[in-house]
Amino acid sequence: MKKTILIIVILLVCAFVFAGCQIQLNGGGKTAMQMSSDTGDVESLPDTLTASKGSTFAFSLEGNATTGFTWQVTIEDEEIVELKSNEYVPEDSDKVGSGGIATLTFAALKKGETKLTLVYAQDWEGGETDKTKEILVVIE
Secondary structure, X not given: OHHHHHHHHHHHHHHHHHOEEEEEEEOOOOOOOEEEEOOOOHXXXXXXXXXXXOOEEEEXXXXXXXXXXXXEEEEOOOOOEEEEEEEEEEOOOOOOOXXXXXXXXXXXXXXXXEEEEEEEEEOOOOOOEEEEEEEEEEEO
């Protein structure tokens, strides 16, 4: 039984790592919605996302922290949506310059609409910006 659970956990972790770019909505016993892209490009994310009050949702995006680029988030109304975590996991920590996956996790706090702006940029003054995506989030 323990071996079966361990195998399932390993398979789920592998699926998450290789998914590239995904959106998950979870909460209140709701069915999870997931969208995937082979490229992991932020442009494959939807322009509008609907979630239930009290749920959480996450974007997993490819990145490469060794270049100085990180995923940064601006939330128009933080009373509606809150950034819970921004975690980066390298794909191969033994390989210099390898990329990884950044997972941005949000909480839907109350009903309303707000805009999320995701920016892949170097976070120092004068740093370059590579990608930008605005997403309208509707909390029901």
